[in-house]
Ligand code: UD1
C-alpha cells in the first residue's frame with residue numbers, strides 16, 4: 001500500500017517565546033521536525049509532505065536537505081485547513097498518515113500499527129488515556145464503545161470534559177475518503193477553525209469504522225508547546241538512548257547525566273562513561289574505552305583501550321589504540337593520534353599527527369605539526385605556527401626529545417633522535433642525533449648587592 005505522510009508544521013508555537021519557529025527547536029541537537037521526518041522515512045513506500053507556514057523562510061532554509069514535498073499554509077486556519085493544502089496531491093487509493101511536526105518521539109511501531117489498521121472501511125486513530133486531558137480533544141464513544149466523534153476541549157460540554165481518552169491528533173485514513181470529508185469541513189466552532197477532527201463524525205456517518213490504538217508510552221505522543229515540555233522530552237529521549245547503549249554493553253555511571261547528541265556508528269563493548277559526558281555528531285568508540293567525567297566528544301574516532309581522563313574536549317579527532325588523554329586536554333579538528341600516544345593536562349593539539357608512543361604530557365600547544373614516533377615533548381613546548389598572516393608546519397622526527405619551555409618557530413624540522421635543550425627558541429632546522437639549544441649563557445655576579453630602600 002502506498003502511503004503519503006503529511007506532517008503538520010505550520011503552527012507558531014507562541015508559548016515557546018522564541019524568535020525560532022517551534023519545529024526548529026531541538027532535541028538531542030536535532031530539530032523537532034527532523035525527528036518526525038527521520039522516523040517516518042523508515043516507512044516503506046512512503047512520500048512525505050510537510051505543511052509549513054510560520055517562519056517559512058527560516059524553516060525552508062534550515063531544513064532544505066529534507067527530501068519532502070513542502071506545502072506552504074500561508075494562514076493557519078486549523079488542522080483541517082492545513083491538510084486541505086495537500087488535498088490535490090493525494091491519490092484516492094493510498095493511505096494518508098497525519099503526523100505533527102512538534103510531536104518528536106513517536107515510534108515507528110506505533111505508526112506501522114496505524115497504517116495497518118486502514119482500509120476502505122476503516123480509519124485508524126491514535127488515542128491516549130491521560131490523567132489530565134486538559135487541552136486535548138476528547139474521544140466521544142457511543143453506548144457500545146464505538147468512537148462517535150472528537151470534541152475539542154473548547155467546544156466540549158462539562159460531561160465531555162470528564163472523558164480521559166484524548167486525541168493525539170495522529171491518524172491514518174484512506175486518501176479518497178479523506179479528500180471527500182475535507183471538502184465538507186466548516187469552521188463553525190468556538191475557535192472559528194477548520195478542525196481535522198471533524199472528519200471522524202463524517203466517517204462514522206459514512207459507515208466507516210474508527211479503529212483506535214494507543215502508544216506504548218504517553219511520552220511518545222506528547223507535543224512540545226513550551227520549553228518545559230521540550231526539556232522533558234529531551235530527558236526522555238536521552239534516557240532511551242542511554243538504555244540502548246547500556247544494553248549494548250556500555251557502562252554509564254549515571255544514565256541521567258549522559259547526553260548523546262548524534263550517533264555512535266561503531267560501538268564497542270565494555271566502554272565506561274563517567275558522569276556528564278556529552279557525545280555529539282558522528283562518532284566511533286572501540287572496546288574497553290574509558291571516558292572520564294565532564295568530557296565532550298564530537299565527530300571523533302576513539303580506538304580500543306583508549307583512556308580519556310576527566311574534563312577533556314575532543315573535536316574531530318582520531319585517537320589510536322591504547323592512547324591516554326587528559327585530564328584537561330583539548331584535541332581540536334584534524335588531530336590524529338596513533339597507538340599509545342599520551343596527551344596530558346593542559347595540552348592543546350590542532351591539525352597535527354602524532355605517531356606511535358609519543359608523549360606530550362604537560363602544558364603545550366602543538367599546531368600544524370607532524371610528530372614522529374617515540375617523541376617526547378617537554379612541558380611548556382609551543383609550536384609557533386602563525387606569523388599573524390600565514391600558518392606554517394613543524395616537523396618533529398622519530399625519537400626526538402624536546403626540552404621543556406621550548407618554542408619551535410615554524411616552518412622548522414627537528415631531526416631524528418635530536419635533543420633540544422630546555423628553554424630554547426628554535427628558528428632553524430635541528431640536525432638528527434645532535435643536541436641543539438639556544439640559550440643565553442648563564443652568568444653569576446659575585447659581590448652583587450641587593451638594592452636597599454631609600455627613606
Ligand atoms: C489538536 C487537535 C486535538 C488534539 C491535539 C493534540 C484539532 C482540531 N485538534 O489540537 O484534538 O488533542 O491536537 O495535541 O486537530 N497546525 C498547522 N496549521 C494550522 C494549525 C495547526 O500546521 O493551521 C499544526 C501545528 O503546527 C501543530 C499541529 O498542527 O503541529 C496541531 O496544532 P495545534 O494548534 O497544536 O492543535 P491543538 O489545538 O493542540
Ligand code: CA
Nearest residue numbers: 102223224225
Ligand atoms: Ca498542540
